[in-house]
Amino acid sequence: MIRKLLQKVFKRKKTAETVGDSLFQLHIIPVKQHGIHRNQISSCALKITQELQKAGFSAFVVGGAVRDLLLGLDPKDFDIATNATPEQVRSTFRRSRIIGRRFRLVHVMCGLETVEVSTFRGPSPDNGHPIKINDITDQHGRLLQDNVFGSQEEDAMRRDFTMNALSYNPATEEIHDYLNGYEDTSSRTLRMIGDPISRYREDPVRMLRAVRLAAKLDLQIDAKTAQPIGDLAPLLQNVPVARLFDEMLKLLLSGHSLACVVDLRARGLHHGLLPMLDVILEQPLGERFLTLALKNTDERILQDKPVSPAFLFASLLWHEVLASWNSYKVHGEKPSVALHKAMDDVLAKQQKNLAIPRRFTATIQEIWTMQPRFELLSGRGPFRLMNHPRFRAAYDFMLLRSESGEINAETASWWKDFIAANQEQREKMIQIIHKLSPPKKRKNRNRRKSSGNKTDAPEKAAS
Ligand code: ATP
Numbered sequence: 001m002i003r004k005l006l007q008k009v010f011k012r013k014k015t016a017e018t019v020g021d022s023l024f025q026l027h028i029i030p031v032k033q034h035g036i037h038r039n040q041i042s043s044c045a046l047k048i049t050q051e052l053q054k055a056g057f058s059a060f061v062v063g064g065a066v067r068d069l070l071l072g073l074d075p076k077d078f079d080i081a082t083n084a085t086p087e088q089v090r091s092t093f094r095r096s097r098i099i100g101r102r103f104r105l106v107h108v109m110c111g112l113e114t115v116e117v118s119t120f121r122g123p124s125p126d127n128g129h130p131i132k133i134n135d136i137t138d139q140h141g142r143l144l145q146d147n148v149f150g151s152q153e154e155d156a157m158r159r160d161f162t163m164n165a166l167s168y169n170p171a172t173e174e175i176h177d178y179l180n181g182y183e184d185t186s187s188r189t190l191r192m193i194g195d196p197i198s199r200y201r202e203d204p205v206r207m208l209r210a211v212r213l214a215a216k217l218d219l220q221i222d223a224k225t226a227q228p229i230g231d232l233a234p235l236l237q238n239v240p241v242a243r244l245f246d247e248m249l250k251l252l253l254s255g256h257s258l259a260c261v262v263d264l265r266a267r268g269l270h271h272g273l274l275p276m277l278d279v280i281l282e283q284p285l286g287e288r289f290l291t292l293a294l295k296n297t298d299e300r301i302l303q304d305k306p307v308s309p310a311f312l313f314a315s316l317l318w319h320e321v322l323a324s325w326n327s328y329k330v331h332g333e334k335p336s337v338a339l340h341k342a343m344d345d346v347l348a349k350q351q352k353n354l355a356i357p358r359r360f361t362a363t364i365q366e367i368w369t370m371q372p373r374f375e376l377l378s379g380r381g382p383f384r385l386m387n388h389p390r391f392r393a394a395y396d397f398m399l400l401r402s403e404s405g406e407i408n409a410e411t412a413s414w415w416k417d418f419i420a421a422n423q424e425q426r427e428k429m430i431q432i433i434h435k436l437s438p439p440k441k442r443k444n445r446n447r448r449k450s451s452g453n454k455t456d457a458p459e460k461a462a463s
């Protein structure tokens with residue numbers, strides 16, 4: 001018993017010492033092996049590394065940019081890591097400012113480009129760091145503060161995946177690799193640095209990052225890295241909602257949203273984010289609609305076309321709204337009142353999980369409330385609808401509904417023609433609708449009451 005205890009203590013001490021004494025071997029990979037030349041680095045990032053090195057500091061391009069270049073992709077941005085403190089970086093560059101609290105880093109601006117410069121971080125508490133763990137983590141082990149500076153090696157160790165821990169020195173064109181990230185990049189293996197369970201506990205968002213990076217970069221998640229994800233999924237509930245929303249948006253705007261959502265569901269990660277996904281995907285129409293919406297989003301992103309987050313969330317939640325709308329109607333509610341109640345319910349429920357910021361919810365509601373109006377093809381309705389500031393988004397949304405089989409194809413094709421037509425032709429189209437289905441005569445006494453409620457009596461689309 002005592003021997004076991006001693007062994008335990010001894011083991012723990014040894015781990016701490018080994019980390020301090022450099023546990024991992026540095027591999028320096030020359031340019032003739034990896035093939036990344038300094039002209040592939042953005043001019044701003046290049047200038048920053050040169051200036052810092054001139055001032056006597058070390059400076060490397062790090063993280064996603066090195067990984068993406070090795071995978072033959074164009075990096076989205078270039079991050080720099082240095083042994084200069086944020087204040088030293090700040091005083092080296094005139095156009096720079098210190099940002100962040102949990103991670104203090106410096107934004108350096110050159111022209112329109114902004115590059116993030118961070119000081120090498122010290123090791124995480126689970127790797128034998130002397131800081132008392134309870135002081136900087138919550139009760140689930142999530143890191144709340146992370147401003148301990150360290151060496152280049154320690155900085156590499158506290159990144160998430162081995163392929164994200166490579167450093168590139170533009171001056172020598174060499175890659176510094178402490179964790180076999182180069183090999184993992186070559187074999188397209190996404191591998192967590194250290195013990196996956198404690199790394200996910202430290203920051204549960206890493207589970208979402210694993211799913212996103214694997215889908216986006218076509219990588220295999222290493223078995224030990226993938227295995228704990230299902231069990232630890234509930235930890236996402238402890239992540240601040242704003243961060244969760246940002247990460248979810250990154251995932252949906254990655255150009256691979258469909259693959260990501262399918263994978264999120266397969267790993268049980270969607271429960272706290274989009275809890276109704278299971279229900280939606282079980283209905284054939286729901287699955288078709290969501291698949292089309294995400295595919296569309298991915299295609300737009302790959303073609304460099306803008307994508308609206310509001311449109312995306314309106315799509316993700318639409319079939320929940322439809323189900324609730326129908327249920328209110330079945331219980332005798334007027335269609336327009338039922339729709340508003342359904343929207344309120346769905347958004348309120350969603351706020352408890354992945355809170356959608358208010359700036360998006362107004363647009364989401366507009367897209368939804370305009371939908372019944374696409375099926376009212378008579379009178380001045382179509383003209384008024386076309387003048388709505390959100391018409392384009394609502395129209396695209398209606399096309400998705402039609403493509404997924406929710407509304408008839410004639411409605412969509414009527415609208416396509418209506419948009420393409422000139423004013424005179426549009427008037428004629430409306431007249432034809434009138435002839436095909438003349439508006440019902442209303443008794444005088446009802447006229448005032450019903451005029452504000454156009455969506456209550458949907459007339460049939462052109463057939
Ligand atoms: P992207 O292509 O989406 O930008 P990225 O890996 O560059 O992918 P960033 O969010 O830009 O992602 O992060 C830059 C680097 O910071 C990562 O490559 C990784 O080394 C490190 N990093 C980011 N998030 C985490 C995290 N949650 N835990 C540990 N390291 C992280």
Ligand code: MG
Nearest residue numbers: 064065076077
């Ligand atoms: Mg990045």
